[in-house]
Amino acid sequence: MNSTNNTLCPLCGSSTNNTFIIGFDRVSPKKENFTYVKCKECNLVFLYPLPTDKEIKTFYDIDYGPHQYGNVDKVNDRHFSFINKFLINNYFHVQSNTTSKSRLKKYIAKKLSVFALKNLFAPYGKNRLLDVGCGNGLWLYQHLKLGWHAEGVEMNADACKKATDLGLNIYQGTIYDVPLTNKYDIITFNHVIEHVLDPLETLSQAKKLLAPNGLIVMLLPNIDSYGFKKFSNCWFPLDPPRHIIQFSPETIRHLIDKVGLNVKDIHTIPKARFMIKSRIYKKYLSNDFININDLTKRRTLIEECLKKGKKQTFESKIYKKIMIFYSYFLNKNSGEILKVTAQNNETSSNM
Ligand SMILES: [Zn+2]
Secondary structure, three states: OOOOOOOOOOOOOOOOEEEEEEEOOOOOOOOOOEEEEEEOOOOOEEEOOOOOHHHHHHHOOOOOHHHOOOOHHHHHHHHOOHHHHHHHHHHHOOOHHHOOOOHHHHHHHHHHHHHOOOOOOOOOOOOEEEEEOOOOOHHHHHHHHOOOEEEEEEOOHHHHHHHHHOOOEEEEOOHHHOOOOOOEEEEEEEOOHHHOOOHHHHHHHHHHOEEEEEEEEEEEEOOOOHHHHHHHHHOHHHOOOOOOEEOOHHHHHHHHHHHOOEEEEEEEEOOHHHHHHHHHHHHHOOOOHHHOOOHHHHHHHHHHHHHHHHOOOHHHHHHHHHHHHHHOOOOOOOOOEEEEEEEOOOOOOOO
16 A cells, blocks of 8 residues: 655655755644655655654644534534525435425525535535545535435544444545445545545545546645745645645646546635634744754744634734735635545446
8 A cells, every 4th residue: 555665756656856845743843853855757745755654643643633623513503594404405405305396496596505505515426425534524414414425434433433423424444445336426535635645546546436427526735825935834734744745736637647537627725714824833933943953942832833823813813804815816826725626537447
């Protein structure tokens, strides 16, 4: 599953690269820094040397954010609010017993759909959805409520239990633990692909699980973003050493091409929230932070940033507004987050 040589480019296999940036752990302070290199052949930015599986496990010794968001009551409240109930019946219309026959209602619902139930998928294919790295499954649970056959994969045992308790079918482990006889219309990687050592193999495995015309949808940080250019190693989504690979629109396209999927769409999304957090690190950590050898000193400084990051000050609110406004004028590839949709156009081996 993993390359035996942990210095070769995970995308093209080249051994030639240049130092790109030196980063630090912005959550769980460590004495050492982390070096990212840029492949001379394909421009992929990756941690150098690549960590081993054993090392990766030590990166998650803290309560990792994505496992902890939200609660199910809030999801239900939101879900059965007036407007969303209307959308469920008339736009998503996947629960046959509640499906509206009115074309007018369907038309109105379609127009309204942009205002509600953000980031949810409308019915697609046979509504089979797999979320890789599903955390506690709340996002999947919303799809289950919409009539999807929603399933997930998750490594963390606690998160798995939470998701299973919601009535979801969850595979504990990695995508390799999902039976290949399963087929899905949409497979999602929500902030996952930047954490894996072998994105090429991971996506190839996902492709085997796709139905004909099935989609892979990924969200991941964009190293070509305005935020990275402005904040460099203080850029919040850099997140070494957990983010092993830093993709750009160019390198993620290259990855999808190599897997043999068709790129349907790549665009970027600006995130003012990440700008605010990055700005705090930039402001409170001196430029020579990476030269500090004293772990206690590092810890104090990082904890200070974490504390500041939790507070919403008047200044940070104004800065957020400015950033939202500013992002309208940026190059379309400059957003903090990459959203990628790739399609499986092969029909032979699938059902
Ligand atoms: Zn390369």
